[in-house]
Amino acid sequence: MKAAVLVFPGSNREGDVAQAIELVTGRKPQMVWHCDGDFEKTDLIVVPGGFSYGDYLRCGAMAAQSPVMAEVKKRAAQGVPVLAICNGFQIVTEAGLLPGTLMRNAHLKFVCSDVHLKVETSQSLFTNRYQAGQVIRVPVAHAEGNYFADETTLKRLEDRGQIAFRYCAPDGTVDGTGNPNGSIQNIAGVFNETKTVMGLMPHPENAVEPMFGGSDGKALFEGLVEALT
Amino acid sequence: MKARVHVTLKNGVLDPQGKAIGHSLNRLGFPEVGDVRQGKFIELELAETDKAKAKARLDEMCRKLLANTVIENYSIELVG
Numbered sequence: 001m002k003a004a005v006l007v008f009p010g011s012n013r014e015g016d017v018a019q020a021i022e023l024v025t026g027r028k029p030q031m032v033w034h035c036d037g038d039f040e041k042t043d044l045i046v047v048p049g050g051f052s053y054g055d056y057l058r059c060g061a062m063a064a065q066s067p068v069m070a071e072v073k074k075r076a077a078q079g080v081p082v083l084a085i086c087n088g089f090q091i092v093t094e095a096g097l098l099p100g101t102l103m104r105n106a107h108l109k110f111v112c113s114d115v116h117l118k119v120e121t122s123q124s125l126f127t128n129r130y131q132a133g134q135v136i137r138v139p140v141a142h143a144e145g146n147y148f149a150d151e152t153t154l155k156r157l158e159d160r161g162q163i164a165f166r167y168c169a170p171d172g173t174v175d176g177t178g179n180p181n182g183s184i185q186n187i188a189g190v191f192n193e194t195k196t197v198m199g200l201m202p203h204p205e206n207a208v209e210p211m212f213g214g215s216d217g218k219a220l221f222e223g224l225v226e227a228l229t
Numbered sequence: 230m231k232a233r234v235h236v237t238l239k240n241g242v243l244d245p246q247g248k249a250i251g252h253s254l255n256r257l258g259f260p261e262v263g264d265v266r267q268g269k270f271i272e273l274e275l276a277e278t279d280k281a282k283a284k285a286r287l288d289e290m291c292r293k294l295l296a297n298t299v300i301e302n303y304s305i306e307l308v309g
């Protein structure tokens with residue numbers, strides 16, 4: 001599997017995700033600078049976390065208009081899978097690749113901790129190594145992760161199975177206790193209609209080695225390798 | 230020509246920052262303050278003299294970048 005990781009001024013998790021990809025594929029991904037609208041063809045595009053363009057105007061708003069994102073939109077339309085994490089999720093919603101938006105956390109604080117996620121479906125490139133209903137533990141680190149979409153959009157997401165992960169309690173109960181940021185219906189990650197684009201606020205790339213507190217995120221990358229190699 | 234754009238959260242969208250501002254004002258001795266909604270104010274210099282054209286272009290700017298219409302409304306004001 002050949003992967004590209006985008007890099008914007010202010011990205012800071014591109015190294016982490018590159019390392020996670022190298023761990024499962026044995027090869028370094030291509031790092032693509034935000035001005036580069038013409039990068040080598042790859043099987044996967046990753047939009048990493050950080051604070052692109054200093055979060056000016058709105059998180060992800062400036063990055064969504066960069067030359068590299070114009071190209072990502074084109075390739076996503078052709079079916080090239082896109083994994084968007086944290087600030088990456090904010091960028092792709094701003095770019096219109098995923099529905100909804102990420103607002104300021106309901107409690108207004110930056111949240112940096114492990115969270116539990118319920119896997120909603122195993123029927124996707126990104127989640128095929130998990131079981132539907134499985135609970136995994138991965139970290140979050142954000143101030144604007146409060147997912148919001150209007151009622152019509154939410155209903156469409158539910159009906160079409162486009163919700164990838166929900167925040168939950170350690171036992172899998174989906175209620176307010178496991179929700180770190182106020183996200184509507186505990187939504188932590190969503191797919192586009194064709195399930196070729198997935199965005200999520202938590203950081204699976206920071207849960208790939210037991211030595212660093214857990215490895216529940218590794219299966220996401222292994223699943224991608226299996227699906228895309 | 231100068232333009233002023235106001236970006237505000239849509240009705241029904243939770244505004245925790247506005248709420249925190251309201252609470253602080255109450256605490257500072259302004260008990261008359263009820264609901265508070267906060268937003269953005271953007272001032273732009275335009276190289277355009279036709280008001281209708283300027284407004285149409287500003288509308289496009291708002292939809293493309295200045296506002297996120299999933300959660301935000303915007304209003305445009307032309308000055309001078």
